[in-house]
Amino acid sequence: MFALAVGLLALRFLPALPSTGWLLAMPMLALMLLPFRTYPLAFFLLGLSWACLSAQWALDDRLSPSLDGQTRWLEGRVIGLPQQADGVVRFELADSRSRKDKLPKRIRVTWHGGPSVHSGERWRLVVTLKRPSGLLNGHGFDYEAWLLAQRIGATGSIKDGQRLAPARHALRDAIRQRLLTVDAQGREAGLAALVLGDGSGLATQDWRTLQDTGTVHLLVISGQHIGLLAGLIYGLVAGLARYGCWPGRLPWLPWACGLAFGAALGYGVLAGFQVPVQRACVMVGLVLLWRLRFRHLGIWWPLLLALNGVLILEPLASLQPGFWLSFAAVAVLILVFSGRLGPWKPWQAWTRAQWLIAIGLFPVLLILGLPISLSGPLANLFAVPWISLVVLPLALLGTASLPLPFIGEGLLWLAGGALDWLFRGLDLLAQRLPAWTPAEVPIGYWLVSLLGAVLLLLPKGVPFRLLGWPMLLLAVFPPRESVPHGQVDVLQLDVGQGLAILLRTRNHTLLYDAGPRFGEFDLGARVVLPALRKSGVTGLDVMLLSHADADHAGGAAAIARGLPIKRVVGGETDGLPAFLSVQPCISGEQWEWDGVTFELWQWPDATNGNQKSCVLLVQAKGERLLLTGDIDRDAERALLATSLAVHTDWLQAPHHGSQSSSSWPFLQQLAPTAVLISRGRGNAFGHPHPQVIARYQALGSTIYDSAEQGALRLQLGTFQPPVAARSQRRFWRAPPAQSGVTKDRVPAT
Structure with a gap:
């Protein structure tokens, strides 16, 4: 096994x-x-x-490359629970078909300004289809792997559609709609998450609070919820039998085991039957089966059988971080509570279990690149019993009682109030101890920390057990590899249709642009800030915002809240948050850090935001990098009359490769050896333009495109090619293209 x-x-x-x-x-x-x-x-x-x-x-089953970016009429059935927020509807289609083309079995679609959509409905839609893809930034969230684990073969954006058939047998969606309409003291979305495993309605601030306090597992249905329900049903039947209230003609033990497993399985199916639920149902079933046969259950057998059962049903489950966290948490509990010479007192078992789970999951969270909650052990001490003994029973009983006038709604009102009080306490804790994102740790140090965590989980008296502390802390304070004097570590992050480039010398750090923000979708908070922390950045000497457009400066506020910044420079001072105290870009300003020179330039006659972009030239041991923001051909013409108009080794493509930039005289003068393009795949602006690509190709410039190759890291001052995130091969990723753009070549004009 x-x-x-x-x-x-x-x-x-x-x-x-x-x-x-x-x-x-x-x-x-x-x-x-x-x-x-x-x-x-x-x-x-x-x-x-x-x-x-x-x-x-x-x-x-993925979308054919020939259909990537194509718009097609298709029909399909809505499955799962559609999500609606900020005027955008997201849902999945199954059994999709088109008249002429073969489509994947499951497609995830987005409808901006779309109508209300319900599970089980059948729709005819006009969809612009895309092959599965996502941002790729080292240890960041791998959206492409997540799509494959869900067996989603394509994504798409809906242009128009019509409903062909109403919903049928959509129990989960009907219950969710009912839960969202009751008065639960503002916590209707939280109750939907508890009862149905649907967290799409939770606000961004709620998710941040749960993450900071290590209590996400409480609002997504996990083994704890399944085991609690099964235990309640088993205990109810056993109690009735003990006091003579159970029918004598029915043997109580088989009925207790059967009803407990049926309740656990039914709750799991209602919750979507995700990996933690599958694992819990298998383990509950095994425990009840052994109990029914009056046999002692081994310590590791249930976990091993559950692991194999989940992976046989869905081998791709191992691509999801939740799979590893779920099984690791149970393994830690088994290790902690087995092999002890004497039993702990109840309060000791509860408090020690929280701290030991935190120690045991530390290496798992570290290797998965997930934030680590510093307040998690304390938060879970009161949050777990509050959810398990108060909120969840009220929520389940209230949901089951909704057909009864006033009773179900009253219970849900009480459950919502109890949940709201919990969130108030967690908010206070999160404000004082937010989650910690550790720097990336070499695999050797991580293995030592893993061994240290295992030692600390062993019972007292085990030889060398206390050596686990320095071994574990080796991952917290690993030796840092500094940048050599006279060189710059350059990291162009994959932020979609935007820009964020991190520059690090031996003792200084500069961030050029902060990534995009569109509404609640803030890549400064989701991608740039975690990437900075993963790189070991504890503060910025300079954050240089080329101009105030949302795709370049949208993430600046989140970064300023997350890291100390000594100085903020901007091509525009208007349109940026006032608390940033932005200093204007001054043409000709120069400085030197650790043997590397930096120089700023801005067109004094600029009339719009793009033209006002603050340009940065970086030189390290004779190798040059020119960061241009969104300057257009007029600003390029003005730049040609300055000292910056010399041969450039690395050019950040102006305005993401727009047709209005990268003019032929500009490129001829700079003759870039390589070009960095930061853009979103299939963006609505058509960046980069085929004519611009043709100009780069005519000059023999190597093109590195974030949409095709993910994040790019290079060492300025070594004259070496960059390393692309996509070059780290995984079977679900396409290999990086030799040239970042696959458009047909167009004559340079």
Whole structure:
């Protein structure tokens, strides 16, 4: 069983899937090995072959490259729970079909300004289709992997549509709509998350509070909720039987086990049956089965069987961080509560369990690149019993009682009030101890910290147990690799249709632009700030905002709230938050950091925001990098009359490669060796323009495109090519293109 689990989990780490020949050969080889009793190798091969075959089916179901960016009429059935926020409706379609083209089985679509959509409805839609893709920034959230784990073969934007058939048998959606209409003291969305596992209605601030306090698991249905419900049903039947209230003709134990498992399974299906719920249902089922047969259950068997059960049903589950956190948390609890010479008192078991879970999950959160809650152990001490014993029973009982006038609504009102009080307390805690995003740790240091965490989880008296503390802290304070004198570490982040470039010398840090923000979608908070912290940045010497457009300066406020900044410089001072205290860009200003020179320029005759972009020239050991913001051809013409108009090794493409920029005289004068393009895939502006790409190609410039290659890191001063995030091969990612743009070449004009 352990070998089978290792084979199933190995899929997560494959750079590429085996060929068809190997996919056929591996299960045959495994069956041939079984008669020779080489069970571990045989079951490892069986697990690996099944996982690879399942993954290949998911990859084959992706949208054809020929349809990428095309607009098609299609029909499909709405599945899951549609999400609606800020005038945008998001939902998934199943059984999609088009008259002429083969489409993936599942498509995730977005409808700006669309009507209300309900699960189970059938729609005919005009959709601009896209192949699965997402931002790629090292340890950031891998949206492409998430889409594959959900077996979503395409995404799309809806232009128009009409409803063909109403919803049928959409119980989850009907319950959600009812929950959102009751008066729950402003916490209707939180109750929907508890009852149905639907957190789409929670506000951004609520999610931030849950993340900062390590209590996200309480508002998404997990094993705790499933086990609690099963335990309540089992205890109810056992109590009735003990006091003679259970029908004598019905044996109480089989009924208690059956009803408990039925309740757990029903609640799991109602909640969407995600990975933590699957794991909990399997483990509850095993415990009840062993109880029914009056047998003692081993310590690790339920976890191992649940792991294999989940992965056999869905091998791609290992691509999701929640899978690893769910099983790791249960493994930590098993390790903590087993092998002890004497039982802990109840209060000791509860308090120690919280701290030991925090220690045990620390290496897991670290390797997954997730924030680590410093207040989590304290928050969970009161949040877990409050949710388990007060809020959740009231919410479930209130939901079940909704058909009864006033009773169900009254219970939900009480549940909402209890949940609101919890959030008030968590908000206070989060303000004082926000989540910590640690810097990236080399794999060797992480392995030592993992061993240290395991040592600390062992019982007292184990030799060298206290050595776990310095081993664990090695990941908290790892030795930092400093940038060599005279060089610059340059990181162009993948922020979609926007710009954010981090420049680090040996002792100083500069951020050029802060990424986009559109409404509540703030990539400064979601991508740029976590990336800075992952890079070990604890403060900025300068944040230079080329101009005030939202795609360049939208994330500045979030970064300023998250990191100390000594100086903010902007091509525009209007249109930026007042608390930033923006200093104007002064042409000709120069300074030197650690043997690297920096120089600013701005066109004095600029009449609009793009023309006012503050340009930065960086020189390290004779290698030049020119960051241009969104200047147009008029500003480029003015720049040609300055000292910056010299051969440039690295040019940040002006205005994301717009046709209004990158003029031929400008490029001829600078003759860039390489060009950095930061843009969103399939953006509405058509960036980069084919004619601009043709000009770069005519000059022989190498093109590096964030939409195709993800984040890019280069060492200015070494004259070496950059490293693209997509060059770290994973089987679900397409390899980076040699040239970042695949458009047909157009004659340079």
